[in-house]
Amino acid sequence: MKIISPRAHGYLDFLTVIIFLLAPVLLNLSQVPAILAYGLAFVHLAVTLSSGFPVSTIRIIPFTLQGWIERVVGPVLIAVPFILGFTEEVIARNFYIVMGIIIIAVGLLTDYQGKNRSY
Template sequence: ILAYSLAVVHLIVTLASDFPFGVVKLIPFTVHGWIERMVGPLLIAIPFILNFSTEEAARNFYIAMGAIIIVVGMLTDYQAEVRGGKIK
């Protein structure tokens, strides 16, 4: 339930972000970046915070998803301006 809930929140944030794939464009792209900078490490910590780190599959899933978000965040220019539907 937690993974699906977080996926729905991530989808909503993505659709509400001001970048080409955003639909509503309410959240500035820089704020989207800060959200991802917080979510990546939090996903890695969740199995330990919520006491399910002994469940290997669940623990590894959250660690992998957190690592992926961290890497994508490092490769993304969240300062890019959006003009005419394209990030420049």
């Protein structure tokens, strides 16, 4: 069941950017998880602003392609603490695992073919 519209997905994307920007300070992340969070905030914002849905500005990435990007990003975020070696930093590890699960869930619930997408 696809209960998240393209417009709502866009708002959730902006919320995701804010979460990644605030996480290093609020969660007191060490250097690698913090730098990664800031980088992900920037990349997520760039993709959000350039995707084909109502809250974007540039619209060069089809909204369906954004869906495929998120299908990759979610599982990668879950794996990142293990790949980059910060599994012992419990808060950072759990943050990335939870964010990965949330991105997967939002992706599964989003109507990427919705009528209020731009293309």
